[in-house]
Amino acid sequence: MGDAPTLWTPEFLAACPEADELVDVHVCPPTHAGSSDASPPNDVSLAATVDLAGHRAPGTRRNFEFRKMPFGELVRRISSEGPGEASAEEGAFAPVIAPGEKYYLRSVAKRPTKTAAHLPAEFPSLAATLAKGGAILPGGPRALFDERSYHSTVLRVASEGTALWTHYDTHDNLLAQVVGRKTVTLWPPEAAPFLYVQGSSSRVDYALEDRGGDGGSAGEAGSGFTFDAVRFPAFRSALASRRVVELGPGEALFVPALWFHHVAADAREGSGPSIAVNAFWRPARVPETESDPGDVFGNKDPPASRRAAELAARAGSALANLPEPHRTFYARRAIEAFAAQLGRRVEAESDGEVGGSEV
Ligand SMILES: O=C(O)CCC(=O)C(=O)O
DSSP states (O other): OTTHHHHOOHHHHHTSTTTTSEEEEEEEOOOOTTOOSOOOTTOOTTSSEEOOGGGSOTTOOOSSEEEEEEHHHHHHHHHSSSTTTTTTSTTOOOOSSSTTOEEEEEOOOSSTTTSOOOHHHHOHHHHHHHHTTOSSSTTOTTOSSOGGGEEEEEEEEEOTTOEEEEEOOSSEEEEEEEESOEEEEEEOGGGGGGTTEETTEEOOOOEEGGGTTTTTSOBOOSSSEEOBTTTOGGGGGGGGGOEEEEEOTTOEEEEOTTOEEEEEEOOSTTOOOEEEEEEEEOOTTSOGGGSOTTOTTSOOOOHHHHHHHHHHHHHHHHHTTSOTTHHHHHHHHHHHHHHHHTTOOOOOOTTOOOOTTOO
């Protein structure tokens, strides 16, 4: 990681050549940890989690506002004690939403809808300090990936106490922590059936306990985290496969494609901001034709998976006119043929029921 972990002080970052460049920052209202107000279902606006654009549940509103500000201003906001609270002090910034608000930057390219983020292009001076380590940037002597598979390098700047919704990415990822500490919780792809996945995100309100839980819904406490056990009972089955990793400055974690991850910046008072860089690249055995050229965030499912989903929908409608038990009987047969083609077998239901809802 080169000299970055020692060099990237707030003063260094606020005075870097890119300090005047405008960046799009997610600004989240103060969290209402421990609030007794009942939140309507699907309302995540009170959670301590930043629901970055692509990871929100369909039909829910954002729990942040986008605000353009110079990079140097972001650094000064997240580095001051209690961001936004010091607005009365000379030189401090007025809150965007309210005192106690949180900030999160996921850097993007200058033409964000056209190309993926590339740290050496958007933050050349910061990239130069990382380059010596040679593991994170493309072409580095110790890079984990072939340059032809490279997708993007992203700067992540987070206020203390912010967390990202549990999600997967379709690309392999080296998450390099430069400043501050964070906890990454990982689940393997096989845990997907227990994670209530919609799009690329789990809908489970998973929260580390010292971060204020899940806004007052029925949680399962005592193991360092809470989740809503009433809405998400099957999540319990995912717990054994969970891996929890603490990352500190100068440490990096390989997050394989399709592994779900929940990322939480240190929430302890005074722990300060978390700053990380991650490199995404196409996994080695995924052919280039399975990458969507318009996938600037590295999280679009491959074309093959979209075709498979369309064919599955057509298979479903092909059986729609059959009555039960014919529909279930032939659906099961189709599933068995599909599984056999992939070298898998469909397990028989242990209770032996053949009702229409079981397939
Ligand atoms: O470190 C972070 O802030 C988020 C990392 C993340 O979600 C990712 O690398 O996909």
